[in-house]
Amino acid sequence: MEAYPVLDQKDTRSGFGAGLLELGRRNPNVVALCADLTGSLKMDAFKKEFPERFVQVGIAEANMMGIAAGLTIGGKIPFTGTFANFSTGRVYDQVRQSIAYAGKNVKICASHAGLTLGEDGATHQILEDIGLMRMLPGMAVVVPADFNQTKAATLAIAEHEGPVYLRFGRPKWPVFIPAEMPFQIGKAQVLVEGADVTLIACGHLVWNALKAAEELATRGVRAEVINMHTIKPLDEEAVIRSVTRTGCVVTCEEHNRHGGLGDAVAQALATHRPTPQEYVAVNDTFGESGTPDQLLKKYGLDTPDIVRAALQVLARK
Numbered sequence: 001m002e003a004y005p006v007l008d009q010k011d012t013r014s015g016f017g018a019g020l021l022e023l024g025r026r027n028p029n030v031v032a033l034c035a036d037l038t039g040s041l042k043m044d045a046f047k048k049e050f051p052e053r054f055v056q057v058g059i060a061e062a063n064m065m066g067i068a069a070g071l072t073i074g075g076k077i078p079f080t081g082t083f084a085n086f087s088t089g090r091v092y093d094q095v096r097q098s099i100a101y102a103g104k105n106v107k108i109c110a111s112h113a114g115l116t117l118g119e120d121g122a123t124h125q126i127l128e129d130i131g132l133m134r135m136l137p138g139m140a141v142v143v144p145a146d147f148n149q150t151k152a153a154t155l156a157i158a159e160h161e162g163p164v165y166l167r168f169g170r171p172k173w174p175v176f177i178p179a180e181m182p183f184q185i186g187k188a189q190v191l192v193e194g195a196d197v198t199l200i201a202c203g204h205l206v207w208n209a210l211k212a213a214e215e216l217a218t219r220g221v222r223a224e225v226i227n228m229h230t231i232k233p234l235d236e237e238a239v240i241r242s243v244t245r246t247g248c249v250v251t252c253e254e255h256n257r258h259g260g261l262g263d264a265v266a267q268a269l270a271t272h273r274p275t276p277q278e279y280v281a282v283n284d285t286f287g288e289s290g291t292p293d294q295l296l297k298k299y300g301l302d303t304p305d306i307v308r309a310a311l312q313v314l315a316r317k
Contacts, residue, residue: 004210008175010147012168013111017042019154020079024050030158033068034081035061041081041111061086065094069104077158078106084113084167085126088133099163100136107157112170114254115299116204116292125287131259133165134232140164140185141231145206147175152183160185171292174207188235194224197310198242201252202228202261209252212306231261236268248276248313252306257281276316278309
């Protein structure tokens with residue numbers, strides 16, 4: 001299989017910061033709001049260059065969502081920034097009523113998502129946010145794989161009319177998506193072609209899926225790897241096309257097994273082409289404090305876990 005070299009090690013939140021700054025220079029209607037986490041969300045450069053287009057709301061996330069919804073009425077494109085837990089769980093009522101139900105053009109940008117938040121522990125490691133947001137009518141859900149793709153996704157969601165949830169993370173992670181690779185909301189990327197099993201992943205686990213495909217190749221298994229960076233709208237055509245060829249699928253996500261990427265793929269398969277499927281996801285539990293690597297191993301999201309799931313689903317074909 002074709003290997004994807006590591007181009008760098010950068011956190012995906014910095015990709016968001018770089019994309020936001022570029023957007024600020026491109027589009028005067030882009031404004032940014034933050035809930036007292038400017039440094040953590042890498043919004044400092046935007047704030048410094050465009051202070052008149054930056055609103056620091058303090059630790060008042062619900063107010064931030066309401067302000068963002070209001071700003072759209074005047075034609076602004078607001079980007080809100082805080083941790084994923086505070087972007088969804090803490091403000092679900094405001095997101096549902098003021099943004100999703102009202103159809104407002106707000107971009108909800110959420111860092112420190114999933115287990116790889118690490119030492120902050122279970123209260124901050126939200127594992128339900130993809131499910132919460134994909135259930136909201138009209139809400140697009142985007143989970144990019146690395147720094148380059150997070151920057152590209154940040155630029156792309158500004159052009160998308162309607163509310164978007166953009167999910168990214170805290171730790172430094174391999175950069176492997178070429179900066180010039182096109183990014184389109186709702187269009188999956190086939191990173192490796194294969195004929196035996198399909199690996200569909202999002203976020204940090206795309207890299208783990210690529211490493212799993214390398215390991216499977218040494219065992220004579222040709223795995224297809226799909227970067228499903230958009231959970232909603234899901235690229236069902238890419239899913240069906242791949243599983244028609246391979247006959248089985250493993251979904252990989254840094255999220256609860258309920259309500260996330262795995263369930264979105266399962267719904268598409270149940271509707272169009274029932275196919276054996278295994279989940280690599282957190283098994284209906286909360287996280288705990290630890291390093292990202294420790295937690296990915298403990299909760300079954302590491303490369304060996306993807307290899308194991310692939311061998312299990314192959315046996316079910």
